[in-house]
Amino acid sequence: MVKLKFFERSDFQQLINWVETPEFLLQWGGPNFSFPLNEEQLENYFKDVNKVNSSTWVYSVLENETGNVIGHISLGNIDRKNKSARVGKVLVGDKNVRGNGIGQLMMKEILKVAFEELALHKVSLGVFDFNSIAIISYEKVGFKKDGLLRDSRKIGDEYWSLWEMSILENEWIEINKN
Numbered sequence: 001m002v003k004l005k006f007f008e009r010s011d012f013q014q015l016i017n018w019v020e021t022p023e024f025l026l027q028w029g030g031p032n033f034s035f036p037l038n039e040e041q042l043e044n045y046f047k048d049v050n051k052v053n054s055s056t057w058v059y060s061v062l063e064n065e066t067g068n069v070i071g072h073i074s075l076g077n078i079d080r081k082n083k084s085a086r087v088g089k090v091l092v093g094d095k096n097v098r099g100n101g102i103g104q105l106m107m108k109e110i111l112k113v114a115f116e117e118l119a120l121h122k123v124s125l126g127v128f129d130f131n132s133i134a135i136i137s138y139e140k141v142g143f144k145k146d147g148l149l150r151d152s153r154k155i156g157d158e159y160w161s162l163w164e165m166s167i168l169e170n171e172w173i174e175i176n177k178n
Contacts, residue, residue, distance in 0.1 A: 001065075002105045004113070006050045007058040007072065012042045014060075014069055018093035026155060027128060028072075028091050054078070057113065058089070061106050063097065070094040073106050075114055075123075083121035083169075085114055090125075090134070103137040111141065115172045124166040128153075135163060142167045142175045 015037070019025045022035035033041050049056045055078045061071035074089040087110055092102045114120045127134050129148065139145075143165040151159035 001063075002070070002102060002109060003062050003064055004059040004073070004106075004109050005062055007046065007060050007074075009043075009046070011060045011069060011072075012039050014093065015042065015072055015091075018072075018091060023155065026153065027131070028089060030088070031153070049074075059110070061092075061102075061109075063094075068094070070097050071102065071106055073110050075110055075118075078118065078120075080118070083119070085118070085120055085123055087114075087123060087125040101137075103134065104141055107138065107141045107143075111167065111172055115169055121169045122166055124164065126162045126164055129161045129163055135165075138165055142171050144171075 016039070019028060019035075019037045025033055025035045025037055029037070032045070046058065048054060049058045056074060056076040057078065058074040059072070060069045061073060062068065063070045071093050072089055072091040073087065075085050076088050077084070077086040079085065087107070090103065090106065092098050092106070111123060114123045124146070125138065125143065126149070127138065129135075135145075144167065146164040146166050149162040149164060152162040153160045
């Protein structure tokens with residue numbers, strides 16, 4: 001099992017260590033970060049988050065048994081008027097726990113925040129089409145594909161396409177009623 005705690009400056013170095021390549025940084029952080037990831041970039045990312053009325057909440061993911069930080073996730077674009085938000089920065093950083101359903105557990109925890117704490121109606125995310133493991137994980141927790149944004153990011157000489165996915169409040173309730 002996992003739990004979320006607000007991301008802190010003391011978590012910066014762990015996150016930096018996990019981001020080993022420019023391609024991985026793009027998958028994790030989008031175009032807002034440049035390789036190599038550093039503390040200055042994380043300070044900018046961190047400056048307006050995790051406050052009561054912030055539009056972004058950023059979390060470190062802890063393994064319950066050990067208390068070790070094993071991942072990172074955020075809930076951004078929090079729109080309280082339209083009751084929506086976007087999951088981003090999803091990373092199972094600890095390679096020793098990958099492949100054990102940690103991604104699904106992380107998503108369930110962030111969706112609890114979204115639907116139960118913030119009472120949102122819709123949560124969306126974007127995932128590159130070649131990241132089949134992540135897509136399967138997101139579908140297992142209830143996300144549905146809304147559409148493919150073809151050739152949405154240019155990486156070197158190639159383009160990457162992005163699936164837009166979402167889950168609605170009533171779908172979350174249905175999945176979790178037992």
